[in-house]
Amino acid sequence: MDAQLKILGPEFSTFVRSVMIACEEKGLSYRYGMKANDQQVKLGDETHLKYHPYGKIPVLILEDGRSICETAAIIRFIDNEYPGYELFPTDLFAHAQVDQWANLIGIYIDQAFVRKFLLEFLFPKGEDGSVRMDKVEAAIPEVNRAIATLAKQLDGQDYMCGDQFSAADIMLAPMLDYLARHPKGAELLAEEVKLLAYLERVRQRPSCQKVLI
Secondary structure, three states: OOEEEEEEEEOHHHHHHHHHHHHHHHHHEEEEEEEEEEEHHHHHHHHHHOOOOOOOOEEEEEEOEEEOHHHHHHHHHHHHHOOOOOOOOOOOOHHHHHHHHHHHHHHHHHHHHHHHHHHHOOOOOOOOOOHHHHHHHHHHHHHHHHHHHHHHHOOOOOOOOOOOOOOHHHHHHHHHHHHHOOOHEEEOOOOOOOHHHHHHHHHOHHHHHHHHO
């Protein structure tokens, strides 16, 4: 089947992976990468800024050329536009709870796990190309706070917003997966048995098995 949707962004991005998982949950065909209309796009260049005013990823490009940016908005669109597994509940309050956590994860958990911690290891910025361990150590309290916040939310339930896998879990899965795979992140997660059990449940979903590799 020809690709139905285009995800502008590299596969390693946590947010790109979230959109990929959403597509997998809906059974949608998609492709990803830094090309739009067969044109190579560089982060922040003029073409990119046409799709996202702040030069961020991902961007969802539809077959007719229309586009949507910002991960949570993309997932909401996919859920509303396409049939299949529902990523948001129909009950308005439950829907708002999923929306709430999707946004909390996209802002605060992302900052703690990814921007301030994991990226220090993935893209070292020390003068000699080394990891800035002072930055890593400074980030650990916020990582621990984020871990505790997630563990508290998961207490007594299988997923972030209850017993059903939702858009909130889709936002979290790639971030938590990366954190657990990193030795230092795994060390910080070691005592959070319930959070680790949650991650394994998420990893067992067919959609996540295809994306979280």
